[in-house]
Each structure stands twice: as structure tokens, then as C-alpha cells.
Amino acid sequence: MATRQTQFLARSLLTPAVGLLFIWMIVPLALTLYFSTLHYSLLDPGSEAFIGLENFRYFLTDPAFLASLQNTLVLVGSVLALTILLGIPLALLLDQPVIGRNFVRLMVIAPFFVMPTVSALVWKNLLMHPVSGLFAWLAKLVGLTPVDWFNDVPLFSVILIVAWQWLPFATLILLTALQSLDEEQKEAAEMDGASAVSTFIYITLPHLARPITVVILIETIFLLTVFAEIYVTTGGGPGLSTTNIAFLIYAQALIQFDVGSASAGGLVAVVIANIVAFFLVRIVGRNLEA
Amino acid sequence: MGQITLQGVQKSFGPVHIIKGADLDIADGSFVVFVGPSGCGKTTLLRLIAGLEDVSGGKILIDGKNVVDTPPAKRGLSMVFQSYALYPHMSVRGNIGFGLKMAGLAKDEINRKVEAAAATLNLSPYLDRKPRELSGGQRQRVAIGRAIVREPKAFLFDEPLSNLDAALRVQMRIEVTRLQKQLGTTAIYVTHDQVEAMTMADKIVVLNGGKIEQYGSPLELYERPANLFVAGFIGSPKMNFVTGELALQKGAATIGVRPEHLKIERDGGGGWQGTIAVAEHLGSDTFLYVDAGPLGMLTARYIGELSLHAGDRVSLVPDPQRIHRFDDGGNALRG
Numbered sequence: 001m002a003t004r005q006t007q008f009l010a011r012s013l014l015t016p017a018v019g020l021l022f023i024w025m026i027v028p029l030a031l032t033l034y035f036s037t038l039h040y041s042l043l044d045p046g047s048e049a050f051i052g053l054e055n056f057r058y059f060l061t062d063p064a065f066l067a068s069l070q071n072t073l074v075l076v077g078s079v080l081a082l083t084i085l086l087g088i089p090l091a092l093l094l095d096q097p098v099i100g101r102n103f104v105r106l107m108v109i110a111p112f113f114v115m116p117t118v119s120a121l122v123w124k125n126l127l128m129h130p131v132s133g134l135f136a137w138l139a140k141l142v143g144l145t146p147v148d149w150f151n152d153v154p155l156f157s158v159i160l161i162v163a164w165q166w167l168p169f170a171t172l173i174l175l176t177a178l179q180s181l182d183e184e185q186k187e188a189a190e191m192d193g194a195s196a197v198s199t200f201i202y203i204t205l206p207h208l209a210r211p212i213t214v215v216i217l218i219e220t221i222f223l224l225t226v227f228a229e230i231y232v233t234t235g236g237g238p239g240l241s242t243t244n245i246a247f248l249i250y251a252q253a254l255i256q257f258d259v260g261s262a263s264a265g266g267l268v269a270v271v272i273a274n275i276v277a278f279f280l281v282r283i284v285g286r287n288l289e290a
Numbered sequence: 291m292g293q294i295t296l297q298g299v300q301k302s303f304g305p306v307h308i309i310k311g312a313d314l315d316i317a318d319g320s321f322v323v324f325v326g327p328s329g330c331g332k333t334t335l336l337r338l339i340a341g342l343e344d345v346s347g348g349k350i351l352i353d354g355k356n357v358v359d360t361p362p363a364k365r366g367l368s369m370v371f372q373s374y375a376l377y378p379h380m381s382v383r384g385n386i387g388f389g390l391k392m393a394g395l396a397k398d399e400i401n402r403k404v405e406a407a408a409a410t411l412n413l414s415p416y417l418d419r420k421p422r423e424l425s426g427g428q429r430q431r432v433a434i435g436r437a438i439v440r441e442p443k444a445f446l447f448d449e450p451l452s453n454l455d456a457a458l459r460v461q462m463r464i465e466v467t468r469l470q471k472q473l474g475t476t477a478i479y480v481t482h483d484q485v486e487a488m489t490m491a492d493k494i495v496v497l498n499g500g501k502i503e504q505y506g507s508p509l510e511l512y513e514r515p516a517n518l519f520v521a522g523f524i525g526s527p528k529m530n531f532v533t534g535e536l537a538l539q540k541g542a543a544t545i546g547v548r549p550e551h552l553k554i555e556r557d558g559g560g561g562w563q564g565t566i567a568v569a570e571h572l573g574s575d576t577f578l579y580v581d582a583g584p585l586g587m588l589t590a591r592y593i594g595e596l597s598l599h600a601g602d603r604v605s606l607v608p609d610p611q612r613i614h615r616f617d618d619g620g621n622a623l624r625g
Binding site: 188191193 | 340342361362363364367368369371372373375376377378379380388389392393436440
């Protein structure tokens, strides 16, 4: 098929799109790189000057950096664990033939379509509010002191909200994988005398290894940059207890108006994302090899 | 021991009756083939025996014990699936040994049995490979290995060769038959391919529309089909059926003659006149499809090469000893 002519045609037709995409990516990256070497404060216009790697030194030695790095990793790890550990049983349940299965599936998927800001507001004001929230009401009903979620357990609260948003995604991916599990394999296991638990451990779970990998990789990409939920609920606080890397960069740029330091932070975030990706692919990526 | 008896076994899915009462006696050590067209219920019947489906009525006795309420694993049967249903993430060793592992056998005992089974099936070099690294025939053998390693009372085969190419199918057919004879274990084998049925079976069960049409040895079915369906289903090319005046002369509603029992003579002889529509020359055989006017299309088979071609006129003389007669209901008339 690929004669020289069609190859040339394909390349020339692809060129504009590829070129546009390239420029689209390279311009912001180049600008960020450039800004990260400048003293560039929005409060002090006109004072831009080249300061080398000073911004990086400032960002990396900021005590807030290590705290937010830790928060980021805890947030990512906890949400991943919650969504997968809850997603597998949920997917197994939804795979059962029950009346109204399609409706139930739709309801389970629903949280994924709610905007992060909206869901964060709902959780903050309707569910977790220490005075008027549903959880507070429930606690009072059984005679307990309501929990002031965002003050007492701020990071855990954010984790809950984000996990609630991503649980449908994990469930959906795992459910489709379950449906592709060969029925004859389960029957063969049944003939081999495997109990329901053994079938799950030896047949279903290995079958889910690949979709679980996909869930981990995709969720990690998005969870490293969680922002709206934190911005809406805790604003990174109290103190630094819910500040992650994304929120720290935002704070540098638009609270302290330090564009140079924020740019350096952005680049650090890119490096961290790559490190995480490297280890992820090492740990779980081999499941993707056919 | 593996003697299996079905007594009035029925199965319906909602209002649809798939199996309408099957009675069958399968002797220990025999090779029984269920054969029939798609949708005749042969696979369902096998799954009922396996316990993968619950019966709607009747009894299934294995060695005299009713097993309809026994879970599949406890029936002492093992099954080879059409898709092989190998566990893709386990090695060949893991696949074959899975049933033993579930039964709680010691590791070294599992290994010993797995290696013995693998040796029987020439799988020893592949024990540590994954199913995806094997060819179709090897996968098939792993599936069989998984069945024999448990030393079951009977093997159940669900169209196991239908995913293989023609040459491999013939080879595996012979291997399966030889293995079954060597182990002396009862086998029930489902297929839609009547050549497989004829070549492998000690006894054939012909199923149609959820009913057992006939149960007997391959040659019994060939020589004395119980009804029109069996007569048409067993034998290739199909038996010729003639109705009308000619049949009435013989005192039957329909008469049937197999293509190999029609003597082919040049035009002008006795018998049934016709024009050759298609002539197939296979070297070993010659098949003639003859347009015999009011009698319809007739098929004739000649062993060896016959230099007749489309358009030639021939007359076909049926062997009087080999004419099958059927009544109005399609049942065979004897005597």
C-alpha cells in the first residue's frame, strides 16, 4: 500500500496538524523555561532580570515544597487505593444480572460527569459542613459530636471527595473488563472445582491486572494535578495541610504574584510527574505488554 | 468406572423446550458422540451432564448415583471446551494442574501428575509456556491435558476440534480416539461434523430438535437409519430421497438410496434417466449430480475415475438390497 507517493501525500497532509500541535506545546514550555530564569514579580513590574537558577533554589528549599510533595503523593496514593479497592467489588456487583441494571450503572457513573468545583461545593456545604451538613446531622442523630471535616481531617476530606469523583471511572473500566472475561473460562474453573473465591483470585483478578494498570496510570496523570477541589474547599489549608504541588504553584503565581518562582515550580512538577511515571511503568507497566 | 444413564432428562429455558426428554445408557469406557445440526440441543445436553446447567426434569445417573443436585466439580467429570478456555495468565503447568490444586493436592504430587499428563500428550517441552505462545493444536492438547490429569469418570468434549484447520483436525481426531482407548475412560463428544462422529464413535446419538432420533453404532446408523432425518444426516454425500409413484411401487411414502448404491450406466440402460448437471472428479471418487427430471436432483458416487461430464445423459440403477423405505411419518419400514 505504502508507495512513495502515498507516503509523501500522507506526510504533507499531516504536516500542518503536527506542526500546529508542536507549536502549541513548545511555546508555553519555552516561555515557562524562560520565565523560570527571571526575577519576575507582578508586584514589581519592569524589574525583570536574569537570575539563573535562583528561582529553582528558592522553590526547592521552600519548606512548603516538601510538605506539598508529601501531600501530593499521599493524595494520589490514597485515591488510587480507594478507587481500586472499592471499584473492584462495585464492578463485580454491577456485572450481576439484576433488574434495572442499566439504570444502576448510569447512577454509578454519574459522579464522573459532575464538575470538580460543583462536587467540591456539594461536599463542602451539603455533606461535610459541621453545622448544616448531612454527616453532622447523622452524627447528632446517634449522639456524637459532628466532625469539622476540613479543620480536623482536611487532607482526608479532600481525598474522600476526589476518590468519590474517580470511583466511577475505575468501576467503569473494571466493569467492561469483567464483561470481556470468557464465560467458558469461568465454567472451566467451575469444572476444576474452584470455589467462588478461588475463581476470583485465580481467574478474575489476573484478568483485571491490565485494566487496573490502565486505571492506575490514567488516574495518576490527573490526580497529580488536583486543584479545583482544594481551591474550593480548603484553599490549601489549614496551614499547608492540603497544599499539593499544583496548588503551591498556583499560590506562587497568583497569591504571591511571583511568576518566576511559579514557572520554576511548574518545571519541577513536570520532573516529578516523569519520575512518578517512570516508577509506575516499572511497577505496573509490564501488565500492558501483550 | 464411568457409566452414565439419562432418564427422561428435560431442559427448558423459559417457554422454550431445548431437550424434550432424553433417555440414554452410556456404557463404561465407551466413546459416545452427540451429533446433530446447530440448535438441536447437543451442547445443552452435554452441559446438563456436566452440571453447568440445571435439568428441568428427569435424572442423570453416574455409576448409578443421581447427580442432578451435585455441583459440576463433584460429579467427577472433566470437560474440554470449544474455545479451550485455557487460563491465559497461567503456564501450561498451571493450567493442567489447576484442578488438582483446587482439590488440595500436595505440590510434588501435582507436579508428578502434570508431568505424566504432559508426557502422554507430548507437551513436556512446553510446560512453562503461556497459552498464547502455543499453536492451536498445542492449546488443544493442553485443554485435553487439563481433562485427563484429574482422572475423571468421563470426558466431555464440546466441539473441541472446530477451531482447528482441516489437516490438524484429522490428526487430532486420531489422537483423541487413541488416547481415549488407551485410558479406557468413558467419553462424550459433541460435534456437528458427521465425519468426526462416524470415525470416532463407538456409538452415535443423533439429535434433532431436542429429541434423540437414534442411538447406535456408526454402521448401524448408516445401514439401518431409523427415520428420514438420520438417513439424511448420516452419510456424505447425502442420501437421495424419491417420493411419488416410484416409492408407492415399493410400498413406501419415501424411498432413499445412498449415492454409493446407485450404479451408473450409459444412457439407455434401465433405472432412472437423467442429465449430469455437475461432475466432480476427485481422482479417488467421482460425484455426479444428475438432473433426473420428475425425480429431482440425484447424487451418485463412483469409486475411482469415470470420464463422464456435465451434459452427458446417464441412467442410475439403485441396488435393490440397499433401498431404504420410509412411511408417511418418516419412520423406516423394515422387511
